[in-house]
Amino acid sequence: xxxxxxxxxxxxxxxxxxxxxxxxxxxxxxxxxxxxxxxxxxxxxxxxxxxxxxxxxxxxxxxxxxxxxxxxxxxxxxxxxxxxxxxxxxxxxxxxxxxxxxxxxxxxxxxxxxxxxxxxxxxxxxxxxxxxxxxxxxxxxxxxxxxx
Numbered sequence: 001x002x003x004x005x006x007x008x009x010x011x012x013x014x015x016x017x018x019x020x021x022x023x024x025x026x027x028x029x030x031x032x033x034x035x036x037x038x039x040x041x042x043x044x045x046x047x048x049x050x051x052x053x054x055x056x057x058x059x060x061x062x063x064x065x066x067x068x069x070x071x072x073x074x075x076x077x078x079x080x081x082x083x084x085x086x087x088x089x090x091x092x093x094x095x096x097x098x099x100x101x102x103x104x105x106x107x108x109x110x111x112x113x114x115x116x117x118x119x120x121x122x123x124x125x126x127x128x129x130x131x132x133x134x135x136x137x138x139x140x141x142x143x144x145x146x147x148x
Contacts, residue, residue, distance in 0.1 A: 005127065006087060015053060020145075028046065029105065032114050036144065036145030036146075036147065037057070037083045037145050038056070038057055038058060038079065038081060038083075038085070038143070038144070038145045038146050039054060039055070039056055039119075039144050039145050040054065040055040040056075040077055040117070040122070040141055040143055041053070041054050041055075041119065041137060041141065041144070041145075042055075042075070042077055042091070042123075042139055042140065042141040042142075042143070043053075043070055043136040043138065043139065043140055043141075043144050044067075044075045044136070044137065044138070044139040045137070046069045046070040046072060046073055046136070046137050047070050047072070047085045048072060051067065051069055051075075053067055053075065053077055055077040055078070055079045055084065056082075057079050057080065057081035057082055057085075057086060058078070058079065058080060059080070059082070061078045061080050061090070062142055064077070064078045066092065066094060066101075068096070069137065071096065072095070072096055072131075072135055072137075073093060073094060073096060073130070073135075073137045074092075074093070074094040074096055074101055074126075075091075075092070075093055075094075075137070075139065076090075076092040077089075077091055077102070077141070078090045078091075078092070078095070084145075084147055085111075085146075085147070086106060086113055086146060087111070088109060088110050088111070089108070089109040089111075089122070089142065089143070090106065090107065090108050090109075091105075091106070091107045091123070091139075092105070092106050092107075093105040093106075093128045093129060093139075095130040095135075097131075102130070104128055104129075104130040105126075105128045107123070107126075109122060113143060113146045114143075114146065115146050116144075116146075117146065119142040119144030119145075120142060120143060120144070121140060121141075121142055122141045122142060122143040123139070123140055123141045124140065125138065125139075125140045126138065126139050126140065
């Protein structure tokens with residue numbers, strides 16, 4: 001079937017090639033962005049209040065800021081890598097005290113990481129105790145979007 005039989009006006013025939021090119025570019029771009037970017041999600045609980053924290057890969061781990069958890073702890077999630085891979089993950093828990101925070105836990109996860117369609121529990125449920133009266137910080141983290 002030619003353009004006249006399809007009812008395509010003569011003035012629009014040159015645009016047919018352009019439309020096909022744009023469609024090809026759109027499909028290519030959609031395919032690239034459809035790949036999942038690695039992401040880390042942690043639920044951190046202190047004194048009955050849960051904070052949901054999220055992290056994406058960074059190239060410089062020193063740019064990642066710790067998050068204040070209830071004024072008593074700081075929690076820091078560092079995922080070093082790119083949009084297509086994770087080089088390592090480090091999790092830090094600090095007790096907020098004077099004159100400076102005290103690190104009470106550091107955990108490092110190295111590849112290979114599981115490649116699954118859904119995020120999976122990376123850490124299990126962790127309990128961290130600190131201070132003279134053993135205050136408790138509880139957390140668990142899920143990793144998703146890791147590509148083969």
